[in-house]
Amino acid sequence: MEQSLKDILSNINHRFSKGRHCIRIKMMIDEEIRFDLEEVIRHLNGIIDYGGSDKNYLNSNDKIDASFYISQLNEYINKDKIIFRTKIFLSCGQNKDEKPLVGKIKKYLESKNYEVYVATTQQKLKGLKDNIFNELSTSEYFLFIDFKRERIISKKRRNDNCRGSLFSHQELAIASFLDMELIALHEKGTINEDGISKYIQTNPVEFDDRNKIILILKDLLIKNNWVSGWKNELTMAESKGYYMKFKDSSEIAKFYHVNIFNNHKNKIARNCYAYIKNIKDLSKNMNIEFETTELKWAGYGALPFVTIMPKTTRKIDAFYIKINEPIKLHFNIFTDSVKNIPLIDESGDYEMIYQVISDNFIPIESKFLLHLDNELDKSTFQKFSN
Numbered sequence: 001m002e003q004s005l006k007d008i009l010s011n012i013n014h015r016f017s018k019g020r021h022c023i024r025i026k027m028m029i030d031e032e033i034r035f036d037l038e039e040v041i042r043h044l045n046g047i048i049d050y051g052g053s054d055k056n057y058l059n060s061n062d063k064i065d066a067s068f069y070i071s072q073l074n075e076y077i078n079k080d081k082i083i084f085r086t087k088i089f090l091s092c093g094q095n096k097d098e099k100p101l102v103g104k105i106k107k108y109l110e111s112k113n114y115e116v117y118v119a120t121t122q123q124k125l126k127g128l129k130d131n132i133f134n135e136l137s138t139s140e141y142f143l144f145i146d147f148k149r150e151r152i153i154s155k156k157r158r159n160d161n162c163r164g165s166l167f168s169h170q171e172l173a174i175a176s177f178l179d180m181e182l183i184a185l186h187e188k189g190t191i192n193e194d195g196i197s198k199y200i201q202t203n204p205v206e207f208d209d210r211n212k213i214i215l216i217l218k219d220l221l222i223k224n225n226w227v228s229g230w231k232n233e234l235t236m237a238e239s240k241g242y243y244m245k246f247k248d249s250s251e252i253a254k255f256y257h258v259n260i261f262n263n264h265k266n267k268i269a270r271n272c273y274a275y276i277k278n279i280k281d282l283s284k285n286m287n288i289e290f291e292t293t294e295l296k297w298a299g300y301g302a303l304p305f306v307t308i309m310p311k312t313t314r315k316i317d318a319f320y321i322k323i324n325e326p327i328k329l330h331f332n333i334f335t336d337s338v339k340n341i342p343l344i345d346e347s348g349d350y351e352m353i354y355q356v357i358s359d360n361f362i363p364i365e366s367k368f369l370l371h372l373d374n375e376l377d378k379s380t381f382q383k384f385s386n
Helices: 003-015 021-029 037-050 060-077 099-111 125-137 166-177 210-223
Strands: 087-092 115-118 141-146 181-187 205-207 234-245 252-262 269-281 305-308 313-322 348-357 364-372 380-383
Touching (some): 003 021, 021 037, 087 099, 099 115, 099 210, 125 166, 141 166, 166 181, 181 210, 234 348, 234 380, 252 269, 305 313
Parallel strands (some): 087 115, 087 141, 141 181
Antiparallel strands (some): 234 252, 269 305, 269 348, 348 364, 364 380
């Protein structure tokens, strides 16, 4: 537990020194039990609402101080929280006279805390794969603006009809396949159902004055409930190790987890499996051999897969270390073979790559660095930052 959190909990116990909660918070400070934010805040809210479980804190100053400590806890929990910029793939024409307008649209969206990728024409397959395909697959929203191109002369069509951007329509087809959320704008005079747009329901909003696009877009963002602050991805982070007794035993170990965040605003991550992809002994510059096996998820041992709700976190049991075996790692994995269990029983530095796959999210993996020391309190486990 970080010292700053210990200080907050100690101040809470000192200020509200009467009641059963003190024992629980003291155990959290001493890391005899895991820190439980909800439990501590529930206790503080109890003081605000009815003076605490034993009615010891009924005056207004007690309520004020309890509110202050709640804000301190929330500030601590959110201090390292990542604020995501949701990405918009902006697909539109980029003729010479359109580029200044496209730049203004991009700047406006960025002012609303969006990350914006403006698609450029790619003539080579490698460019399509490395840029267009990659950017589409990592974007949350697709903004399609169909500008007029050259006039089409045809007996079947009126002479004032113009075609739209060929490349934008190709990008629209890929976005449709990826089931991306879409806003479509259509310049008056452009063929309304050209290319892929006649087969998918884009419901484009027509405009006849390019100078009004940003005003139209402002309304459409609200109407379509587009918001920034989320990503269509899972992410990983280390969790601080904590000490805990084994059930029905006096034996104590330090447990380490990897947090898996579902950063989507409303999509459930289904059938999530976790693995250790690779372990490298950095001291010996040598990979540790073991067979791939599913890891256990924290607090759940029935099956090797879990569901992660939107904007929530599940934890992987990364490993644990018994206090009487400070340089030996133990793993909670679904196996009955020793070949599937990584063997780490020497002090040193290790590189560990964890991987998570899901039915409906792109697989993720992250590298973690473990320093294993003969003194358990000196061992560290943290995500590698480039």
